[in-house]
Amino acid sequence: MARSAGRPTRTKAEIQEFRSKIGKHALEIYRAEGFGAVSMRRLAKEVGCAPMTIYAHFERKTDILRFLWADVLRDMSHDIEKKLKSVVGAHERLRTAAQTFVDYWINHPDHFRLIFMSNDVTRADVSTFIKDEGNLVHFLMFSALIQEVIPDELEAEVRTDTLLSGMIGIALCANTIPDYPWSDATSMTEQLLSSIIA
Amino acid sequence: MARSAGRPTRTKAEIQEFRSKIGKHALEIYRAEGFGAVSMRRLAKEVGCAPMTIYAHFERKTDILRFLWADVLRDMSHDIEKKLKSVVGAHERLRTAAQTFVDYWINHPDHFRLIFMSNDVTRADVSTFIKDEGNLVHFLMFSALIQEVIPDELEAEVRTDTLLSGMIGIALCANTIPDYPWSDATSMTEQLLSSIIA
DNA sequence: ATAATATTTGGTACGCGTTCTATATTATTT
DNA sequence: AAATAATATAGAACGCGTACCAAATATTAT
Structure with missing residues (x-):
């Protein structure tokens, strides 16, 4: 035109x-x-x-806050990589990564809030997650770890996503419903893991 | 004195x-x-x-909002009970309850926010959850369902809590990171279940 | 230059949660 | 009745996210 x-x-x-x-x-x-x-x-x-x-x-403030996601996720990934340096064996590596992941979000409540709780009802700015600085990587890393454990397994994707959202759920519960007598996070992560890689 | x-x-x-x-x-x-x-x-x-x-x-507004929890949780439990009426068999009952639970929170984002995302950094008013109108019941119901499936299993508590927080995590991810290409909630819930009762 | 359009700016405004202060009210002991 | 301490009220204030609007400014086609 x-x-x-x-x-x-x-x-x-x-x-x-x-x-x-x-x-x-x-x-x-x-x-x-x-x-x-x-x-x-x-x-x-x-x-x-x-x-x-x-x-x-x-459009709104949350769209700006997403710019900070990369920084936080990088920080978390760094924690995991640091821990993984001294760990060998596919199972143990996955286990360590998962526990570190959960620990990170429990120990950094404000970071957790930024990423997993900062969202208003009106959705906005879809696909920021994918575009910006490859935030995806920090999540997909679990996909790789899982595939080391069960290389030829079907539905690895569902397993990965279930593990991820499960771990995030554990952190969320610890953060927002501390009154409830939850089992300790480590045990729950262990239970979650055992079911994913079974 | x-x-x-x-x-x-x-x-x-x-x-x-x-x-x-x-x-x-x-x-x-x-x-x-x-x-x-x-x-x-x-x-x-x-x-x-x-x-x-x-x-x-x-002390603050969130302390008031907790008064609304009972109402929402009752609503959710009602959904589950309605579905369970026509379902027989321990496995199938647990499965139905879990799927309905997840669906409820995904279909009622504002209710989800009220309970699982309305909390400021400064903690306040601990133990409201336990005291007020037995909110606990709506969560403990999964404990009963699980024990029907695996009556003599140890660590039923960890299993229940892992299932709960896992389901909540699935709902959270669907709510706050819709950009991420999550597997569909039903599959993830299924995966989660299979690992819990295995 | 002029007209047309896009963007930025400044100001005002709303309702929000929350804090503070000063004043009034209430129920108790002396 | 008087003193006292707990509570309630009114009002202003702060900073917040956000909406609206009119004026200014920048950049282009004519």
Whole structure:
């Protein structure tokens, strides 16, 4: 279609640049003062623009927070890799990874909240997870570990996803319903694992 | 110790009464207009007191929202019982209950949020879960179902808790990370079950 | 240059949870 | 009755996410 007069729409590169600029500042604030300090007004001040300008680039705040996911997930993966260095044997490696995964989220409640509990009812910005910096990797790593244990098993995908969401569920319960007399997380992770690789 | 002069502290009965009065109104608002309509100012207007008076009885809003838990959990249990009426056989009953449980939370995202995602970093009001109207029952029901399947099995408790948190995790992932290509919830629940009762 | 369009800005506004302060009310002991 | 201590109230205030809007600014086709 023919271009009409007037200022042209922002190019995708421009959009991308501004978005990552905001994301960068959000990351700085979070690292210095925690998630609680990341507010729209504060962020605008930091970036040097009007608060409402940010809304031209993000639909809502949660869309910005997703920029922080990569940082947290990398941190978690780092924990796991560190532990795995001294562990041999497919079973034991999977077990160690799983326990470290669960421990991480239980020991970092605010990080857990950021990723697994920061979402409003109105869905937005689908596919950020896939696009941004390969967050997928940090989850798919369990797929690899499982396939080392049961190489020729069908439905490895279902097994992986069940393990993942199961572990996340354990962390969630520990975080949000501490009143309930849950079995200890380690035992539950063990139970979960035994069923996945059986 | 000797009582000093001045107005005496509220009796426990008085405290309890006021709290449940507020809880009752919160329930009314939620049922009529949803969770979003339950705000402190609105609640105060409804109850007929000053907004700040509520803070004399509750530390924070989440403590009030816990009064709504019983209602939601009862609703969920009702769903399960309805389904179970026409199902015979221990295995099939457990399977049906689990699938219905997961479905319920996926189909009622706002209810899921209320119970499993409404919690601030500052913990408060521990043991509400146990005290209020036996919320426990709605979870313990899975314990009974499992024991029908594996009556003489040790560690039934760990199995039950793992199943519960696993199912909750499946619902959580569906709710908060829809971008991730999860296997479908039914398959994952099936996988989870098969590992628990194996 | 001019007109047309896109974007940014600033300001105002709403309702929110929450904190604070000052004042009034209530129920008890002296 | 007077003093006292617990509670309730009103009101202002803070920072929050977010919506709305009018004015300014930038960039293009004519």
